[in-house]
Amino acid sequence: MEFKDNIPIYLQIEQYLYQQIVQGQLPAGTKIPSVRRLAVDLTVNVNTVQRALQQMNANGILITKRGEGNFVTEDEALLAKTKQHLLDVELQHFTEQMRQLGVKRDHLVEILTHYLEEYTDDR
Amino acid sequence: MTASLSIKHVNYHKNRQPILTDVNLTVATGKIVALLGANGAGKTSLMRVIAGLAKNYRGEVAVAGKTKLAQRKNALAFNENLQGFSKSEKLATILSFYAAVYPDFDEERFNQLQEFMDLDLNQRLGQLSRGTKAKLVIALTFSRQVSLYLLDEPFSGIDVMSRKKIINSILLWKGEDATILLSDHFVDEIAQVLDEVAIIKERTILCHVPADQIRERGETVSAYYEAQYDEDI
Numbered sequence: 001m002e003f004k005d006n007i008p009i010y011l012q013i014e015q016y017l018y019q020q021i022v023q024g025q026l027p028a029g030t031k032i033p034s035v036r037r038l039a040v041d042l043t044v045n046v047n048t049v050q051r052a053l054q055q056m057n058a059n060g061i062l063i064t065k066r067g068e069g070n071f072v073t074e075d076e077a078l079l080a081k082t083k084q085h086l087l088d089v090e091l092q093h094f095t096e097q098m099r100q101l102g103v104k105r106d107h108l109v110e111i112l113t114h115y116l117e118e119y120t121d122d123r
Numbered sequence: 124m125t126a127s128l129s130i131k132h133v134n135y136h137k138n139r140q141p142i143l144t145d146v147n148l149t150v151a152t153g154k155i156v157a158l159l160g161a162n163g164a165g166k167t168s169l170m171r172v173i174a175g176l177a178k179n180y181r182g183e184v185a186v187a188g189k190t191k192l193a194q195r196k197n198a199l200a201f202n203e204n205l206q207g208f209s210k211s212e213k214l215a216t217i218l219s220f221y222a223a224v225y226p227d228f229d230e231e232r233f234n235q236l237q238e239f240m241d242l243d244l245n246q247r248l249g250q251l252s253r254g255t256k257a258k259l260v261i262a263l264t265f266s267r268q269v270s271l272y273l274l275d276e277p278f279s280g281i282d283v284m285s286r287k288k289i290i291n292s293i294l295l296w297k298g299e300d301a302t303i304l305l306s307d308h309f310v311d312e313i314a315q316v317l318d319e320v321a322i323i324k325e326r327t328i329l330c331h332v333p334a335d336q337i338r339e340r341g342e343t344v345s346a347y348y349e350a351q352y353d354e355d356i
Contacts, residue, residue: 003315005311005314005315005338005343005344005345006338006341006342006343006346007338007341008335008338008339009315009334009335009338010335036294036295039294040291040294040295043287043290043291043294043315043316044294044315044316045155045294045315045316045317045318046294046297046299047153047154047155047318048318048335051335
């Protein structure tokens with residue numbers, strides 16, 4: 001995975017895992033790879049992976065089972081909230097970009113609707 | 124917890140020239156730390172002082188709490204350049220030498236590393252490419268079971284694939300309590316595996332900070348490193 005060098009790596013690891021969870025590669029209740037496996041797969045330090053996982057444990061999105069590892073929560077409400085948060089982050093970014101291009105908030109829906117009608121082959 | 128490495132007020136002269144001036148550095152157990160600096164800043168000298176190869180310095184150096192030279196040497200592994208071996212020496216002979224000299228040498232671990240690095244023990248030292256030689260040095264160094272690993276410019280002059288292989292071997296074989304201090308004059312390609320960076324300039328440690336703390340300010344590690352040297356350019 002490519003990391004940006006001006007954003008803390010532990011935050012980027014969290015983002016990566018959140019995306020895996022939301023996209024369904026790591027569904028509710030599944031065990032996530034071991035710390036060392038993640039470190040090698042992502043080419044990052046074990047300590048950094050641990051910091052990211054600790055954060056996700058504190059948020060409740062991951063549950064540690066003693067001697068077994070970390071599992072994705074089965075709390076559907078929390079998972080939905082997490083997904084909403086990821087969407088909000090993207091939408092905030094989009095809205096800000098549009099604002100910089102001179103598009104006001106009340107024109108966003110109109111512009112997006114028009115775009116979606118025009119470009120139907122957009123995945 | 125005892126720090127893995129503690130350096131206090133180290134001063135080192137050679138032929139009446141100051142080489143290191145009031146160096147202070149403490150590294151916590153389990154960290155991967157890069158010692159960054161321009162050529163001639165004192166990286167290798169500091170490594171040699173820690174390893175006990177440079178003598179007659181003033182100040183205190185402790186590795187895993189041990190200050191006495193013999194005990195300290197047993198607590199650390201320094202990546203050697205293998206210059207003591209003739210070019211016609213077979214890798215198998217070098218391996219036997221290491222296994223005999225270091226009581227903490229773990230042959231099982233060497234076998235795993237050898238397989239991972241794809242090293243052929245029937246080859247002779249002189250036949251190895253720079254990348255393969257660098258891999259051999261890492262395999263020999265990490266087969267020792269010590270608390271501190273000193274890697275002096277482990278990636279210098281080697282290709283991307285060898286570098287990746289070496290970085291992965293560090294991530295795979297580094298024990299939780301093992302600490303790594305590696306020196307380089309370039310940080311880009313290793314930045315994401317580092318816990319901390321220590322920058323050496325003009326014979327002393329200028330700063331020592333967690334890599335993610337630099338990124339929390341929106342800066343890149345390499346820009347931060349270059350900024351420490353910027354005023355000279």
